[in-house]
Amino acid sequence: GxxxxxxxxxxxxxxxxxxxxxxxxxxxxxxxxxxxxxxxxxxxxDLVVVSDDAGQFNVLQHALCWIHSERLIHTMLPLNEDHRQDIERVRDQLWGLYADLKAYKLKPRTRQRRRLERAFDALFTQKTRYQGLNELLKRLQQNKEELLRVLERPEIPLHTNDSERDVRDYVKKRKVSGGTRSDGGRRCRDTFISLKKTCRKLEVSFWDYLNDRINQAGLIPPLPDLVAAAAS
Known part of the structure; x- marks a missing residue:
């Protein structure tokens, strides 16, 4: 080179x-x-990284996963019935806002953006009967810019579930096999899992893809070409 x-x-x-x-x-x-x-x-x-707030992912433009944020509220332990009711009410409000953000992604509008920002502030600045919940809401409100990144970049996902599904095969394989014995084995495993995941997202049969490459038939275009076509 x-x-x-x-x-x-x-x-x-x-x-x-x-x-x-x-x-x-x-x-x-x-x-x-x-x-x-x-x-x-x-x-x-001008790239956006969506994460669960782990520090190593706070690079480029950063957005936060709404599913992980809701999970923080969902896992809170109420001390009485008032606390339980407030947790459920806040969760219902959060899922309502989440649904509105999903709708915004499909058809972004400036007027709707301002309404969503006001709804965010109302949700995360409210006072409940549970002090622990109030403190959590205040902490999440401080992440407003990253949780509402989708308002300026509607093409990004609201959660990291797809990424977590992508690494699930790696985790299952590691648990079953106990890992690889060499760097070459690791690269081979990672390459084939990546190819399989890419084929699945492109709705291409991984088995057909492997046969096409092994037999040098050339019937299936290169995956980068298919990715570019899907993104256009």
């Missing part, structure tokens, strides 16, 4: 070796940083 540019995985692995970065965790952090830097160098900085 061009001088100073690493254009394949083997070259990057060798570069990490030259830098004395050998621990897998450190190599992963360096690789993630390099990939993020590559996006920035290509001008792709």
């Amino acid at each position: 061009t001088e100073g540019v690493i254009d394949d995985a083997a070259g990057w692995e060798a570069h990490l070796d030259r830098l004395g970065i050998h621990l897998e965790r450190h190599r992963r952090i360096a690789t993630e940083g390099a990939l993020l830097g590559t996006l920035a160098a290509r001008g792709l900085t």
Whole structure:
């Protein structure tokens, strides 16, 4: 490749070796940083990361998952009947706002955006009979910008459930097999799981895709072309 540019995985692995970065965790952090830097160098900085508020995901433009936020309220333990009623009422209000945000995503309007912002403030600044719930609502209200990121970027999801489903196969495989024995095995596992997930999202049979590639039939277009077509 061009001088100073690493254009394949083997070259990057060798570069990490030259830098004395050998621990897998450190190599992963360096690789993630390099990939993020590559996006920035290509001008792709207007990206949104939706997370459950874990610190490592607070990069680029950050949005928060509504499902995880609701879960914080759902898992609160009421001390009496008044507390239970207030928790249920707040949860009902939150799901109502969530439904309105889903509708906004389909047809964004400026007037509706202002109404949703007011509804957010009313929900998270209210006072209930449960002090613990009041403190949680106040904490969530401080995340207003990230919870309402969808108002300026309606194309992003309101939750991280799809991402969690994507990693579920990795977790199940690791529990069953106890992990891989080598970096090559790990890369092979990750590659095939990623291909299977991508095929499923594109509604392409993974079995047909593998047969097409093994037999070099060329009947199924390259997955990047299918992804680009689906996104257009």
